[in-house]
Amino acid sequence: MVRHVAALARLRVPEEDLPALTHQLARILSYIDQLKEIRQEPRREPQMTATPLRDDVGVAGHGREALEANSPSLLHDHGAVPRVVGGAKP
Amino acid sequence: MTTAPAPAATVVSTAEAVSSRRCSAGEVVEDALAAIEEKDRDLHAFLEVTARQAREEAREVDLRVAAGEKLALAGVPFVIKDNMWIAGRTTTCASRILEGYRPPGDGTAIARLRKEGAVFVGRANMDEFAMGSSTENSSAGPTRNPWDTSRIPGGSSGGSAAAVASGMAPAGLGSDTGGSIRQPAACCGIVGFKPTYGRVSRYGLVAFASSLDQIGPLTGNVADAARVYRVLAGHDPMDSTTSAEPVGDPEAALDRGVKGLRVGILAEAQVEGLDPEVSADLARARRLFKEAGAQVREVSIPRAPAAIAIYYVVASAEASSNLARFDGVRYGPRRDDSSLLSLYVESRTAGFGPEVKRRILLGTFALSAGYYDAYYGRAMRARELLLEDFEDAFEGVDVIACPTIPAPAFRLGEKVDDPLTMYLSDVFTVPASLAGLPAISVPSALSRDGLPLGIQILAPRFAEETLFAAARAFERAAEFPPLAR
Numbered sequence: 001m002v003r004h005v006a007a008l009a010r011l012r013v014p015e016e017d018l019p020a021l022t023h024q025l026a027r028i029l030s031y032i033d034q035l036k037e038i039r040q041e042p043r044r045e046p047q048m049t050a051t052p053l054r055d056d057v058g059v060a061g062h063g064r065e066a067l068e069a070n071s072p073s074l075l076h077d078h079g080a081v082p083r084v085v086g087g088a089k090p
Numbered sequence: 091m092t093t094a095p096a097p098a099a100t101v102v103s104t105a106e107a108v109s110s111r112r113c114s115a116g117e118v119v120e121d122a123l124a125a126i127e128e129k130d131r132d133l134h135a136f137l138e139v140t141a142r143q144a145r146e147e148a149r150e151v152d153l154r155v156a157a158g159e160k161l162a163l164a165g166v167p168f169v170i171k172d173n174m175w176i177a178g179r180t181t182t183c184a185s186r187i188l189e190g191y192r193p194p195g196d197g198t199a200i201a202r203l204r205k206e207g208a209v210f211v212g213r214a215n216m217d218e219f220a221m222g223s224s225t226e227n228s229s230a231g232p233t234r235n236p237w238d239t240s241r242i243p244g245g246s247s248g249g250s251a252a253a254v255a256s257g258m259a260p261a262g263l264g265s266d267t268g269g270s271i272r273q274p275a276a277c278c279g280i281v282g283f284k285p286t287y288g289r290v291s292r293y294g295l296v297a298f299a300s301s302l303d304q305i306g307p308l309t310g311n312v313a314d315a316a317r318v319y320r321v322l323a324g325h326d327p328m329d330s331t332t333s334a335e336p337v338g339d340p341e342a343a344l345d346r347g348v349k350g351l352r353v354g355i356l357a358e359a360q361v362e363g364l365d366p367e368v369s370a371d372l373a374r375a376r377r378l379f380k381e382a383g384a385q386v387r388e389v390s391i392p393r394a395p396a397a398i399a400i401y402y403v404v405a406s407a408e409a410s411s412n413l414a415r416f417d418g419v420r421y422g423p424r425r426d427d428s429s430l431l432s433l434y435v436e437s438r439t440a441g442f443g444p445e446v447k448r449r450i451l452l453g454t455f456a457l458s459a460g461y462y463d464a465y466y467g468r469a470m471r472a473r474e475l476l477l478e479d480f481e482d483a484f485e486g487v488d489v490i491a492c493p494t495i496p497a498p499a500f501r502l503g504e505k506v507d508d509p510l511t512m513y514l515s516d517v518f519t520v521p522a523s524l525a526g527l528p529a530i531s532v533p534s535a536l537s538r539d540g541l542p543l544g545i546q547i548l549a550p551r552f553a554e555e556t557l558f559a560a561a562r563a564f565e566r567a568a569e570f571p572p573l574a575r
Contacts, residue, residue, distance in 0.1 A: 002451065009410060009454040010417065010434040011447055021448070027510050028452060032399045035468050042474035054327045062194035069192045072424060081419050082427040 101166050101260045101314035105207070108165035109155060115148035115165025115209060122167040122211050126258045133234050135243075135253040137172050139212040140179055147209040154207065161207030162321055168203060169253040169262040171246075172213040173220055174305070175294035176200050179210075183296050184228035185218045187422045187441025197294015198326045199263060199305045206321045211259055214249030218443045219413065220270055220298045222246050223515040226506055227445040234502070235278060236573055237541055241499040244274030244515075250308045251278040255573055261318055262308040267298050268401050269494075269519025271306045272531035276494035276544025279533045279573055281561075282308045283315045286551045287526030288333035290319075291326035299408035300331075302401075302523050310572065312532060312562045316340040319554065335552045343555035348563040351556070353379045354389025354487030359518065361395075365497040367537045372493055375534060375545045378567040379491065384560075389483045389490055393476040397520040398513055400476065403456050403469035404524070409446075410453030416441065448509060473524050480525045484550045489560045492518050494531040494544035522548045530561045533570040542570070 002022050006013045013021060061067075071079035099107070107113050123141050130136050144167070151165050170176055173183045175193030177200075182188040196204060204210075217227040225233040225248025233248045235241040236256035243252040247264025251274035254262045264271040266284035275282025283306045290305045297303060307318035323337040355376050360369065380386045418424045418437025425436035442450070456465035483490065496517055505512040522529035528551070531544040545564060549557035 001455075005451050005455045005458065008458060009450045010414075010431075010438050011442070011450065012435050012439040013447075021451075024448065024509055025452060025455075028402060028513075029455075031510055032403055032465065032469075035396060035399050035403075035472050038393070038396060038468075038472050038475065040475060042471055043478055044474070051330050054330060059327075066192075066194035069194075070421070082424070082430075082433060084419075084430045 099260060100310055101163065101317050104166045104260055105162060105164045105317070108151065108207070109161060111155065115151040115155070115207070116145070118165045119144050119148040119167055119209050119211065122259055126211065129236075129256050129258055132239055133236055133252050133256060134231060135169070135215055135233050135249040135256070135258065136212040137182065137184065137215050137230055137249070138179070140210060143178055144209050144211045147204075151207045151209060162317060163203060164207035166208050166261060167211045167259040168208045169212055169214045169250050169259040170200065170210055171216050171250050171262070171264045173216060173265055173296040174200060174263060176210055176213070179213060181213075181296065183219045184216045184230055185441065185443065185446070186229050187416045187438070189422050191421055193294065198291035198328055199322050200294060202321050203263075203318075214247070214253060214262060216249055217246035218446050219296070219409070220246040220265055220267055221409070221445050221449055223269070223273055223512055224500075224502075224505065225249060225274070226502065227443055229443055232502055235499050237279060238499070238539075241501055241541070242277065244277030244495070244499060246270040246274075247282075247308060248274045251275055251280060251282065254278070254308050254310060255280045257573075260310060261314060263305060264308050265295055265298070265303055265305050266523065267302045267405060268523045269516040271308060272494050272519045272529060272544070272546060273516060275308050275531045276533070276542065276546075277499040279542030279570065280308055280310055281312055281315050281530065281532055281565075282306070283319060283530040284522065284528065285319060285323060285554060286333070286528045288331055288335075289337070289528070289552070289554070290322045291329040291332050293326055293328035297412040299405040300412060301408060302405060312530070312558060312565045313341070313344055315530065316344055316558045333552070338555050340554050340558045343559050344562045346559035347383065348379060348560055349383035351384045351489065351560060352487040353384040353386045353560065354483060354490045355386060356394065356490055356492035357388050357390040358392070358394040359492040367498070368493045368496060368543060371534050371543045371545065372491075375491055375564065375568075378564060382563050382567055387487065389487050391476070391479045391483055391490075391521060393472060393479050394521045396472055397476060397524055398517055400469045400472045400524055401516070401520045402452065402513060403465050404473060406449045406453030407456045407466050408453070410450045410457065413442075413446070413450055445509065476521060477525050480527065488549070488553075488556055490548040492546055492548075494518055494546040498537045498539065498541035498543060518546060526551055528552075528554050528557050530557055532561050532565050532568065533572075534568045535570065
């Protein structure tokens with residue numbers, strides 16, 4: 001189960017960490033299981049209030065330099081990220 | 091220009107001294123940097139001291155004051171939890187996965203402080219991505235409690251709390267998702283305030299659990315918290331969850347007193363097994379409120395004991411979603427890009443620490459097919475019931491008081507291998523987070539071992555003025571002895 005969830009979360013759990021992690025997560029989940037004892041239904045359905053939208057007008061951003069500062073590499077003035085289609089490394 | 095106030099001076103007194111040119115922002119920042127130099131070796135509250143930028147900012151403030159600008163935070167040194175954007179500094183959330191990340195500019199909270207003359211002396215240590223209650227989950231190592239360096243400062247805003255408590259800066263910013271401002275404030279004997287959900291913009295705060303995260307101040311006293319909050323609060327077009335509800339005048343409300351105020355003492359806090367000193371401290375708080383003229387009664391939040399269980403489903407689920415963006419493509423160090431999947435898996439596995447991984451796994455599980463309704467759905471219904479409990483309770487009382495922490499600060503390393511026990515440190519702070527209520531921790535007394543205890547006061551949504559009046563009255567009555575700085 002932990003392996004399956006780790007795969008969904010895009011994490012790798014080393015074999016040697018599995019027993020301890022499984023034990024910790026099982027304890028946390030059994031604590032969370034106390035929620036099963038709450039049988040009462042709320043007066044209203046839980047819902048997030050609607051998110052208001054801001055006016056659709058352009059505002060100045062932080063500028064190109066600020067964005068480029070985080071790009072691992074620049075290629076022809078564009079941020080370059082690893083190739084994600086086609087599989088192989090460029 | 092005569093004597094500069096020591097950095098142990100308050101936010102309000104520093105701002106007044108600089109505004110009236112009794113001292114310069116430059117002198118104030120030098121004092122703060124000297125205090126950091128002297129004290130941070132033992133405490134490790136800072137991930138980075140940004141002396142050069144702080145000096146530049148102080149110079150700028152002095153020019154603005156000389157030009158006649160009125161600034162609410164003129165020259166006040168701030169320490170900022172490292173999950174908020176400050177222009178020209180890195181933001182790492184104390185995580186390897188954000189190593190070297192440079193935000194594109196100031197977040198809204200920082201921009202508002204800057205506009206009022208604040209100076210940023212450094213980035214404060216924290217639990218990685220704000221996940222923890224002890225600041226031990228930092229990739230840079232733990233922060234220590236200034237009252238007793240063998241103990242934790244609380245968390246996750248432990249660096250900000252330790253810095254303020256030890257007099258390295260008069261104020262800090264923290265973020266509070268389940269108690270991460272209030273709990274470290276209580277452990278370190280200072281004031282920590284979480285505003286109503288929606289009061290303070292999170293633009294430029296790295297998200298942990300978006301339905302809970304809120305930015306707030308850590309300060310030496312209640313009046314300072316009100317001053318900082320006044321500057322931070324208000325609608326921001328860059329964060330559509332911020333409210334347009336008027337902020338009012340929290341500073342003017344400070345001296346209203348509590349005569350006739352209906353103060354509810356949380357019945358569920360008086361449970362068997364509660365630390366006897368914490369229990370006695372709550373009994374004292376009840377007496378002090380009564381003596382100050384409040385109408386004190388018991389109030390029940392029947393679902394409060396379930397809050398930790400609700401929280402660890404909701405917060406972890408939201409975290410698993412928010413932290414999906416850290417995948418080795420856009421941020422931080424990149425590992426094994428031989429395939430897209432290995433790039434994701436290896437970058438995340440190397441970049442996140444154990445507690446962050448634990449919560450991502452828990453949240454992913456709670457949202458996964460076949461378990462969603464049994465965990466996330468059930469937790470959301472229970473959260474709604476908790477909200478209704480508070481609605482009902484606030485029909486009979488104006489504020490609710492309870493302890494902030496179930497016991498004084500524990501020893502470093504004591505709970506690192508036992509995440510569930512660590513989670514239970516937040517038992518009194520999580521309910522206000524789930525309900526989106528404003529809540530403040532005020533230092534109340536010292537334990538037999540000389541460690542701070544805190545009383546927490548909660549108010550209905552957007553009732554910050556009432557909250558500050560109650561907190562100030564309690565602070566006055568409690569006469570907590572601050573750490574000799």
